[in-house]
Amino acid sequence: MWDIAENLGAMLIFAEHRYYGESLPFGQDSYSDSKHLNYLTSEQALADFAVLIRELKSSIPGARLSPVIAIGGSYGGMLSAWLRMKYPNVVVGALAASAPIWQFPGMVPCGDFYKIVTMDFAKSGFDCDVNIRRSWKAVDNISSTAPGLQWLSEEFSLCAPLKNNQDSIGFKAWLQESWVNLAMVDYPYQASFLQPLPAWPIKAACKHLSFSSAVSDYSLLRGVSEAVKVYYNFTGNTPCLNTSQTATGSLGFLGWYYQACTEMVMPMCTDGVQDMFEPQEWDFQAFSDECHALFGVRPRADWAETAYGGKDIRSHSNIIFSNGGLDPWSGGGVTRNMSDSLVAIVIPDGAHHLDLRYNNERDPPSVRAARALEVKYFKEWITEAAAAA
Structure with missing residues (x-):
């Protein structure tokens, strides 16, 4: 553009989505409760854009x-895409780039997302995906003892040391999100969309993960540590890695999570066979309960299909x-x-x-x-x- x-x-106009950045309808109270968050919907945002254009x-x-x-x-x-669908009188056309308008219940298999992540790693280095798949068991083995937890904390330069089994579960979730983010920003040149990264960052990460299956758990996780630091510390200026934060924090995570908990229900699952992650089924009820605990709301599983045509x-x-x-x-x-x-x-x-x-x-x-x-x-x-x- x-x-x-x-x-x-042409003139370029960037419109900020309500509830993100500085566009807070109720100021500091905008995220205080579900009553104030009630106006955070894609439909309201589209109407904002239509009014703004006029x-x-x-x-x-x-x-x-x-x-x-x-x-x-x-x-x-x-x-x-939805702006063109809902307001064809306002926009003459739309370019919808990387727009997962079908990532909703019943439209695509819930495992496709993680299969593509795995494919990216599989073709970027010898046995790269295989060794990531093996790493989860290695984390379990080493984190089962206090010295193992300490070793992991030091090897990965973690800001907060791992203390127990619950911490190691969170650590694995953080690793999983790191591989996903690398797949999203696997650009052919140096870029800093989520983090400062080298050209073809998955290839750079996989250089640390291409070894035989005979390697020990410790050697395997040393490779994982070097690979994940390609993502979090390519510049060498990061003193420690914070597993409670990911590089998507600046993208308005809380607002998006509320939208996921109401209208943007996007099923994801893994099986550990066709992908390189630990098996995890899509559990709508568990997701709904988490949303209710966080925001006091329940997701509408089929709303996106109803509102936008599926x-x-x-x-x-x-x-x-x-x-x-x-x-x-x-x-x-x-x-x-x-x-x-x-x-x-x-x-x-x-x-x-x-x-x-x-x-x-x-x-x-x-x-x-x-x-x-x-x-x-x-x-x-x-x-x-x-x-x-």
């Missing part, structure tokens, strides 16, 4: 007849769904054309919304081609809008 806005004579068109000289294209990545990509979206038009082959969220994305104007673009070498990033000399040909195709559609939508005006 940075490059093409100037080419198309206001901008009426107040910016020359903008009244300008066509508007919605662009977003991840949850923002979902909103872009997989039956063929009546809509002018939406590009782009997905990276390396991105685990592509498992819940639209990866095939639904009609002539509901178009899917798959970028085999792309991680999470790579096509929305600045052009880079190390971009793979597949993302360059995707961007060119996206611009082609943009120009068609603009031409159509001008003809209809």
Whole structure:
């Protein structure tokens, strides 16, 4: 968008989603209880954007007849698609990058997400996924004694030492999220979207995880420690690793968790066979109970399908769904054309919304081609809008 806005004579507008950043409807009380959080919904956010666009068109000289294209990545990509679906009178088209609009109950298998994470590691180094799968048992073995817990804490440079079995469970969850985040940001050049990282960071991590099955638990976890530090300490400036924080903290985690606890119910599961993680079934009731304990609310499992049409979206038009082959969220994305104007673009070498990033000399040909195709559609939508005006 940075490059093409100037080419198309366009203005870029960034609208902050209610309840995120500084857009707090009730100030410091916005997150105080479910009564104040009640207005945190995607539908309300979409209405905000529709009102904002109308206001901008009426107040910016020359903008009244300008066509508007919605662009977003991840949850923002979902909103872009839904904005076109719900307000076709407001936006002429949408680019929904890495938008998992089908990552909802009954739409895609709950294990697809973690299968893609595993595939990324499997092809990035010899037995990389195999050794991560073996590491969970190694953590259990070593954390079963007090000296083992101390060794793990020191080896991983943890800010707070592991003290008991509950801590080791949390430690494994932290490791799992670290591998997921690496898969999301497996970009072909140095980047700092979630953390400062090297080019192709999974390959960099897998260099520490490519060894034979005969290696000891301690040697295996030394490799895991070096691999995870590619993610958390690539710069070498991090004095210790905090397992209670992940690199997604700055992305408004609490707000998103509330939305997941109400309308954004996204089933995830692992089986330890087709993926490299410990088996964990999707348990809606347990999730619902956790939401109730946290926020006093219960999730509406089928609301996203009711509100946005689920997989039956063929009546809509002018939406590009782009997905990276390396991105685990592509498992819940639209990866095939639904009609002539509901178009899917798959970028085999792309991680999470790579096509929305600045052009880079190390971009793979597949993302360059995707961007060119996206611009082609943009120009068609603009031409159509001008003809209809």
